[in-house]
Amino acid sequence: MTTLAGTPHRPVRVSAVLDAPLSRWLWLVKWILVIPHYVVLCFLWIAFTAVSVIAFFGILFTGRYPRPLFDFNLGVLRWTWRVAYYSYGALGTDRYPPFSLGEEPDYPARLDIARPERLSRGLVLVKWWLLAVPHYIVIGFFLGGWQAGWWGGGLLTVLALIAGVILTFTEKYPGGLFDLVLGLNRWVLRVAAYAALMTDTYPPFRLDMGGAEPREPEVLS
Numbered sequence: 001m002t003t004l005a006g007t008p009h010r011p012v013r014v015s016a017v018l019d020a021p022l023s024r025w026l027w028l029v030k031w032i033l034v035i036p037h038y039v040v041l042c043f044l045w046i047a048f049t050a051v052s053v054i055a056f057f058g059i060l061f062t063g064r065y066p067r068p069l070f071d072f073n074l075g076v077l078r079w080t081w082r083v084a085y086y087s088y089g090a091l092g093t094d095r096y097p098p099f100s101l102g103e104e105p106d107y108p109a110r111l112d113i114a115r116p117e118r119l120s121r122g123l124v125l126v127k128w129w130l131l132a133v134p135h136y137i138v139i140g141f142f143l144g145g146w147q148a149g150w151w152g153g154g155l156l157t158v159l160a161l162i163a164g165v166i167l168t169f170t171e172k173y174p175g176g177l178f179d180l181v182l183g184l185n186r187w188v189l190r191v192a193a194y195a196a197l198m199t200d201t202y203p204p205f206r207l208d209m210g211g212a213e214p215r216e217p218e219v220l221s
Helices: 035-062 067-086 127-131 133-143 155-170 175-195
Strands: 012-016 109-113
Touching: 012 175, 035 067, 067 109, 067 175, 127 133, 127 175, 133 155, 133 175, 155 175
Parallel strands: none
Antiparallel strands: 012 109
16 A cells, blocks of 8 residues: 655745735835834844843753744744845735734745744754854855844845846746745745754755745655
8 A cells, every 4th residue: 555654844834925916116115115114123133032042041951942932933033024025035025014923824925933842952052053154154145134134235135126127127027036036035034943943953955946835755655
């Protein structure tokens, strides 16, 4: 009899739907429209850092990431991803991001991180500053800089601006470019979750492109 074997678990799942049609001109002023979000995110990321420090000691002594702390940091990452998707991390939607730490399932950009029951007490000492260093080098090229919890000036911003210019003249967001932008964002968010101690699963050095998470390969036995 043929059965479906278990597949590797992906604790960080990033997805997005490209809105259509998109405004040909709105992308030129989104930097103004998202200023209120940047202000809030600035304070949220200060809190995110403090919560991560508290979680560090919680994991070190108990092997667990306290659920209220995990849910808060997940909310900050979700909020950040929605703002980036609306603005110059992707320009994939014209729907204004909600001021929310919640899941917001109706918004076109989504992020889910599975909370582990147990985390390694040893890995917590090294993964965020030592093991993640190779990824920091790679995503530094993607991001260019860190502003209010997100980025600006790197490859992602350049690609989003190229998409904006093409959108202005053609009214279309190139599908291949969208897939690449989502793959880069997915890489960044996986690293962010690992560095924030929210998972022990090491982020793959892999560009999983497209708006949907890639399907797990089916292994038959």
